[in-house]
Structure formats: C-alpha cells, structure tokens
Amino acid sequence: MTSILLVIALFAPSSQPASQPAAAAPASNLMGEQAVVHRGAAFTLKEQITLDDVAAKPEAFAGKTVKVAGTIKQVCRKKGCWMTLAGQSPKARARVTFKDYSFFAPFDSGGHAALIEGTVEVKTLSEAERKHLADDAGSTVDQIPGHELRLVATALEVRKLGH
Numbered sequence: 001m002t003s004i005l006l007v008i009a010l011f012a013p014s015s016q017p018a019s020q021p022a023a024a025a026p027a028s029n030l031m032g033e034q035a036v037v038h039r040g041a042a043f044t045l046k047e048q049i050t051l052d053d054v055a056a057k058p059e060a061f062a063g064k065t066v067k068v069a070g071t072i073k074q075v076c077r078k079k080g081c082w083m084t085l086a087g088q089s090p091k092a093r094a095r096v097t098f099k100d101y102s103f104f105a106p107f108d109s110g111g112h113a114a115l116i117e118g119t120v121e122v123k124t125l126s127e128a129e130r131k132h133l134a135d136d137a138g139s140t141v142d143q144i145p146g147h148e149l150r151l152v153a154t155a156l157e158v159r160k161l162g163h
Contacts, residue, residue: 029080031106031158039103040155043067043117051087051094054120058149061120068151070094072105072114072158076136080104085114085151094149095123095133098156109158118153 031037045067054061054068070085070092083105085094096116098104125133130144137144 029104029106030108031112031160032108035160037106037109037158038156039105039158040098040153041117043115043155043157045117048115050092051085052089052092055087055089055092055094055149058120058122062122063119065117065119065154066151067115067117068094069113069115072109072112074137075105075107075110077107077138078136080107082133082136083109083114085116094151096151096153096156099152099154103156105156106158112161113159115155115157115159116151116153117155118151121150121152123148123150 045065048067048069051068051070054066068085070087073084073086073093075083081101081104082095082097085096086092096105096114096118099118124147125144127141130141130146133144134141
C-alpha cells in the first residue's frame, strides 16, 4: 500500500507551477532588433565614470564598485561570458566578466555602447588563462596581455548606437 501511494504522489499533478528559467537567462543570446538590452541586477550607483579614469589609475579603483561606460570591442564567441570594453584612449581597455557567471553579453553586441556596474580588479593572467581566452576569442596567445584591467559586472546595459 505504501508503494502505491508513493507512485501516486510522484505522478499526481502538482499545485506548484512548472519550473521556469531564471529571468536573467535570455531565450537566445542575441540583441536582435532590440535597441537596448539589460542583463544582471538593476544599477545601484548614480555616479558614472569613464573607463579612461579607471585605466589611468587602476590600483586606486581596485576592489571598488564603479559604474563605467564604454564601447564593446569583442565578445566571447562561445558563450558571451566575457567581453572587452574600450574607452576613448587606446590604453583604456578592460575585460568584463559577469559575477557568478549569472548572465552573459549578447553575441551581437560588439561595437555597441555599454554601461557596466561592477568591481574593478587588476589581474595577472597565467599562461593557461591566456590560452583559454585566446581560444574563446579566436586569436593567438600573444594577442592576450599578461596583465589586464578587469571589471566583474553585476549589471550590464547594451545600447545600439544611435538609440
């Protein structure tokens, strides 16, 4: 009798709704026709600084949460799990990763404007990390710097140029 009740309990309709995918997980990882795409948490900081400000004094910003604007130069072609962000000067570059791997950059966001909120890190990359990033980018290891400015993003807004 107990086993029959267990079987009935396993196959009985549930009053609970079916499990839904997390809101941060888009149906596809493309912007498509959308002019603006937001991923991650809501922005909390009011003040915004430039990537050039952070790149000029990375150690002064290390460990701090900032809200930074820039242009997306490249997106990980495998998952969108990182992107490179550029400021105005050629030295104002950062790799953006996403906190706890909880959201990703749209694959088609390269060349568009981005607003990012996250924590600044100054990172030394191992040879294995450089090889992994080169593979993700479709480039060679010598194109991946040994040291980089990194933003671990909690929020990302991508805006198509002209919008």
